[in-house]
Amino acid sequence: MSEDFEDAPGMRHLGLSPWLQTAWDLRAAGNFIGGGSGTGLLILTSLGAFGGLYSRVLLIAGLALVGLGLFSVFLEIGRPLRALNVLLGGKRSWMTREAFVAGVLFPLGAAALIWPDLAKLVWIPAVAYLYCQARILEAAKGIPTWRSPLILPLTIASGLAEGAGALLVLGTLVLDGGAPEWVAGTLVATIAARIFVWMFYRRRMVEGEAPVEAAAVLIRFSMPFTLGGNIIPIAFLVIAGIQPDIRAAALAAAGLAAMAGGWAMKIVIVTKAAQNQGFAINHSPARGGGTSGPGFKPGWREVPKDNSKK
Amino acid sequence: MTKWAIVADLGRCVGCQTCTTACRHANATPPGVQYRKVLDMEVGTFPDVRRVFVPVGCMHCDEPPCRDVCPTTATTKRADGMVMIDYDICIGCGYCIVACPYQARYKVSKPTFAFKDAETQNERARYDERLLGVAQKCTFCVDRVDYGLANGLTPGVAPEATPACVNSCLSKALTFGDTEDPNSNVSKLLKRYKSFRMHEELGTGPNIHYLWETEDE
Numbered sequence: 001m002s003e004d005f006e007d008a009p010g011m012r013h014l015g016l017s018p019w020l021q022t023a024w025d026l027r028a029a030g031n032f033i034g035g036g037s038g039t040g041l042l043i044l045t046s047l048g049a050f051g052g053l054y055s056r057v058l059l060i061a062g063l064a065l066v067g068l069g070l071f072s073v074f075l076e077i078g079r080p081l082r083a084l085n086v087l088l089g090g091k092r093s094w095m096t097r098e099a100f101v102a103g104v105l106f107p108l109g110a111a112a113l114i115w116p117d118l119a120k121l122v123w124i125p126a127v128a129y130l131y132c133q134a135r136i137l138e139a140a141k142g143i144p145t146w147r148s149p150l151i152l153p154l155t156i157a158s159g160l161a162e163g164a165g166a167l168l169v170l171g172t173l174v175l176d177g178g179a180p181e182w183v184a185g186t187l188v189a190t191i192a193a194r195i196f197v198w199m200f201y202r203r204r205m206v207e208g209e210a211p212v213e214a215a216a217v218l219i220r221f222s223m224p225f226t227l228g229g230n231i232i233p234i235a236f237l238v239i240a241g242i243q244p245d246i247r248a249a250a251l252a253a254a255g256l257a258a259m260a261g262g263w264a265m266k267i268v269i270v271t272k273a274a275q276n277q278g279f280a281i282n283h284s285p286a287r288g289g290g291t292s293g294p295g296f297k298p299g300w301r302e303v304p305k306d307n308s309k310k
Numbered sequence: 311m312t313k314w315a316i317v318a319d320l321g322r323c324v325g326c327q328t329c330t331t332a333c334r335h336a337n338a339t340p341p342g343v344q345y346r347k348v349l350d351m352e353v354g355t356f357p358d359v360r361r362v363f364v365p366v367g368c369m370h371c372d373e374p375p376c377r378d379v380c381p382t383t384a385t386t387k388r389a390d391g392m393v394m395i396d397y398d399i400c401i402g403c404g405y406c407i408v409a410c411p412y413q414a415r416y417k418v419s420k421p422t423f424a425f426k427d428a429e430t431q432n433e434r435a436r437y438d439e440r441l442l443g444v445a446q447k448c449t450f451c452v453d454r455v456d457y458g459l460a461n462g463l464t465p466g467v468a469p470e471a472t473p474a475c476v477n478s479c480l481s482k483a484l485t486f487g488d489t490e491d492p493n494s495n496v497s498k499l500l501k502r503y504k505s506f507r508m509h510e511e512l513g514t515g516p517n518i519h520y521l522w523e524t525e526d527e
Contacts (some may be wrong), residue, residue, distance in 0.1 A: 016349055016351060021407070021408050023404035023407035023408050023417065024404055024408055028404075073403075076403070076404065077401045077402050077403045077404075078400075078401065078402020078403075078404075078417055078419060078442070078443030078444055079400065079401045079402045079443045079444060080401075082382075082399070082400075082401045083401060085381075085382040085384075085399055085400075085401050086381040086382060086401060086403070087381075088381070088382050088383045088399070089380050089381040089382055089383045091383075092377070092378045092379070092380070093378070093379050093380055093381040093405075094379070095379065095381035095403070095405055096381040096382075099381070136379075136405075139375070139378060139379050139409065140375075140379065140405070140408045140409045141375040141409055141410075141411050141512055141514070142375065142407070142408050142409050142410045142411045142412075142413070143408050146408070274408075276408075276411070276413055277411040277412070277413070277509060277512075278413075279349055279351075279364065279366060279412075279413075279508065280508060280509065281320070281351065281353075281362060281364055281506070281508070281520065281522075282506040282520075282522070283320075283504075283506060283522040283523070284320075284353045284354070284360050284362050284522070285319075285320035285321035285362060285521070285522045285523065285524075286321055286522070286523050286524070287321050287360075292522055292523045293353060293354060293358075293360055294353065294354065295353075296351055296353040296362070298351070
């Protein structure tokens with residue numbers, strides 16, 4: 001049984017087993033990509049301001065990435081003219097809180113373009129924005145690969161790695177002498193954190209916290225992600241260290257690879273490994289004079305525990 | 311206090327889908343949207359195989375994840391436990407759809423009808439443009455319940471005050487009532503027989519209870 005309904009992306013149904021959600025597509029992933037990379041870049045640029053780093057291009061790029069992410073998700077909503085209603089749910093919704101934080105981040109970022117000292121404050125709303133994005137995914141209880149507590153450190157580590165990557169790329173292009181030395185070290189640290197969390201996350205999903213189909217997607221993605229998004233950037237950094245002639249290009253390549261890895265990870269988690277919960281019963285019923293039977297949880301590795309009432 | 315719930319007797323349900331049809335008629339839902347549907351499960355391995363029919367839909371959870379994520383407060387929970395959507399506030403962001411572990415929510419962006427462009431009389435009469443581009447789901451037939459309460463009827467007992475799916479169930483597998491009332495039809499069933507709730511481990515507190523062993527000992 002497989003049906004796709006035109007103009008009704010949330011209604012695809014593939015039977016009993018968990019099926020891939022289609023309510024959030026690449027446009028939603030775009031919000032996590034732009035928001036993660038943008039805030040990562042703003043956090044590092046802002047913290048770098050304590051050491052004398054100041055560049056309007058970096059600030060504008062960070063704000064533009066966050067803005068593009070918000071615009072991307074704006075394209076997905078069904079009633080765009082009511083978009084400001086998103087501000088009403090601050091009591092519970094992390095999506096509203098993200099919007100509130102954006103209301104601080106953009107004016108502060110814009111002010112920092114005029115008064116450089118304010119750049120030292122931009123990291124505060126940027127961190128808050130990145131945290132809200134992580135909590136948005138975690139609060140989606142219907143998607144097992146999103147609701148994992150590990151999605152929090154994974155999203156945050158990836159945002160910082162993407163930001164460090166962006167800083168390396170842009171630093172090569174717009175800063176005299178390229179990005180500061182500490183950016184490469186930051187990239188190594190954040191990539192290490194990301195791959196470390198990824199390994200735990202992937203293991204937990206594969207061991208039964210996610211539907212079989214979602215776990216299979218993560219397994220298939222794991223090797224290219226580990227190599228392309230994490231090991232290759234490190235390799236480029238090593239090359240940059242031992243080959244001064246191509247240092248700038250190697251640093252930029254490392255940054256690009258780290259960013260691409262994070263973006264690919266978000267696309268996979270949001271749009272590919274996003275099978276829903278599916279359905280399950282704890283017991284089969286007794287019919288007539290028969291006896292009751294076992295439970296059933298199609299599409300998962302394990303039958304749920306018996307939590308019936310006595 | 312009142313807490314409305316449905317009790318579904320899995321031993322009685324024969325999978326006739328009459329509840330699905332009644333719901334679709336009552337709400338004029340477009341193709342692909344089924345507030346109430348009955349899953350057809352084949353459980354076990356040969357030769358010990360059995361077929362189980364499981365009515366599902368919005369569980370009107372005690373702690374609804376859909377409400378918690380809603381950025382607009384369009385999704386709310388009434389004092390009587392019903393989870394509702396304000397179609398005039400919802401922006402159709404789809405967050406509640408991915409937050410619901412029961413796959414109970416839908417979003418339709420264009421008018422669609424059972425027979426392509428030719429809407430039926432019922433579809434025409436019940437068409438509501440407010441539902442386009444926003445989230446929609448089972449309401450426990452809130453209009454019928456509220457009408458019944460306003461007129462001194464007991465929801466779950468008087469058909470006029472009972473959800474369409476429950477009214478239509480030909481095997482009496484579905485029962486609607488107040489679980490906070492110890493003398494209600496649903497409370498008596500839950501007290502007498504063994505039951506479980508779907509995905510209870512997620513902490514949502516779903517309010518569709520499934521009876522799985524109804525033989526008196």
